Amino acid sequence: MVNSGKKGEKFLIKPIDTDALQLKNRLVMPPMATAKSSENNTVGKELLEYYDEKSKGGYFSLIIVEHSYVSEEGRVKDSQLSVSRDNDIDGLSRLAEVIHNNGSKCVMQINHAGGQVSCKNSVEPVSPSGILVSPGEIEPRSMTERDIQKVINDFAKAAVRVKKAGFDGVEIHSAHGYLLNQFYSPLTNKRKDSYGGSILNRIRIHLDIIKLIKEQTGDDFPILLRLGASDYMAGGTKIEDSIIAAAEFKKAGICILDISGGLCRYNPKELSGQGYFSPLTQAIKQAVNIPVILTGGITEPEAAEALLSSKKADLIGVGRAVYNDSDWAHRAIEACLS
Ligand SMILES: Cc1cc2nc3c(=O)[nH]c(=O)nc-3n(C[C@H](O)[C@H](O)[C@H](O)COP(=O)(O)O)c2cc1C
Numbered sequence: 001m002v003n004s005g006k007k008g009e010k011f012l013i014k015p016i017d018t019d020a021l022q023l024k025n026r027l028v029m030p031p032m033a034t035a036k037s038s039e040n041n042t043v044g045k046e047l048l049e050y051y052d053e054k055s056k057g058g059y060f061s062l063i064i065v066e067h068s069y070v071s072e073e074g075r076v077k078d079s080q081l082s083v084s085r086d087n088d089i090d091g092l093s094r095l096a097e098v099i100h101n102n103g104s105k106c107v108m109q110i111n112h113a114g115g116q117v118s119c120k121n122s123v124e125p126v127s128p129s130g131i132l133v134s135p136g137e138i139e140p141r142s143m144t145e146r147d148i149q150k151v152i153n154d155f156a157k158a159a160v161r162v163k164k165a166g167f168d169g170v171e172i173h174s175a176h177g178y179l180l181n182q183f184y185s186p187l188t189n190k191r192k193d194s195y196g197g198s199i200l201n202r203i204r205i206h207l208d209i210i211k212l213i214k215e216q217t218g219d220d221f222p223i224l225l226r227l228g229a230s231d232y233m234a235g236g237t238k239i240e241d242s243i244i245a246a247a248e249f250k251k252a253g254i255c256i257l258d259i260s261g262g263l264c265r266y267n268p269k270e271l272s273g274q275g276y277f278s279p280l281t282q283a284i285k286q287a288v289n290i291p292v293i294l295t296g297g298i299t300e301p302e303a304a305e306a307l308l309s310s311k312k313a314d315l316i317g318v319g320r321a322v323y324n325d326s327d328w329a330h331r332a333i334e335a336c337l338s
Contacts (some may be wrong), residue, residue, distance in 0.1 A: 041075075068080065196257060260296065
């Protein structure tokens with residue numbers, strides 16, 4: 001898992017072995033919500049066609065499927081994909097099959113929106129301390145210990161469904177201001193119990209979730225975690241917190257850290273350039289021996305290659321460039337091979 005290429009060697013096409021997950025190259029399609037789920041938030045033709053088109057040729061070693069909700073009260077939008085019911089497994093297995101048939105591995109991102117709910121379901125939104133992340137949301141209720149236990153169970157049950165559907169792993173979403181990011185950030189977590197306060201308390205729910213997923217899916221089922229590694233807001237989380245958290249996540253059994261940032265969105269306005277979160281990924285990579293994915297602003301294969309060769313990250317996620325051009329990964333990999 002360490003970059004050690006010879007002169008002239010292309011890093012983008014180097015395999016990586018994380019023990020739990022073997023990947024044939026360094027190119028990852030990051031999770032991107034499509035709003036293409038079918039009736040009742042299930043996998044249907046439109047979603048299958050979308051992922052077939054994006055994974056065609058197997059140029060991505062890994063496709064991380066868009067955030068899918070673990071429970072009704074954790075649903076963000078009406079159109080979001082569900083992993084919250086056992087009868088979702090059949091549809092999810094068709095999705096995994098389409099991606100596998102094209103030659104890529106796939107991981108499902110599982111999420112709970114916490115206070116950031118914008119759909120019109122009748123469930124009351126909950127959050128660590130009843131604090132709004134952005135104006136205009138419905139005011140959430142502060143979570144009880146019982147609510148926290150339910151969330152931990154819901155994440156684990158969703159991970160079991162993801163495994164049963166044939167995915168190669170699961171990614172826990174703790175970025176972009178959703179529930180686990182709300183626990184992580186001191187701006188939205190003012191709890192006085194063991195789930196608030198110190199950094200170790202603010203990641204207690206994450207560690208409880210990882211432990212239960214491991215118990216219920218077995219030690220060899222890969223678990224990734226997307227971490228909003230800096231809020232970029234006064235009083236919010238900083239890279240120093242994330243270095244501590246990363247070490248704890250590695251100890252708990254996370255096999256890859258997928259780094260993002262920004263409490264409200266994935267593209268904080270003060271950041272720009274290709275790989276704008278690279279100061280975060282580089283710092284985590286240097287401090288903790290765990291493979292990291294860097295996503296954000298990357299539109300050119302040469303930039304991806306430079307970020308890998310300068311050890312800013314182990315894997316590169318390309319989102320919007322691929323959303324807009326399904327041939328992007330093909331061109332990038334062919335350019336490395338020629
Ligand atoms: C339409 C869209 C939907 C997104 N949905 C998700 C999501 O479901 N989960 C997530 O962690 N990030 C999501 N993101 C953020 C992307 O994964 C990625 O971090 C972001 O687009 C920055 O990378 P890029 O500059 O390569 O696009 C989404 C981004 C876009 C543009």
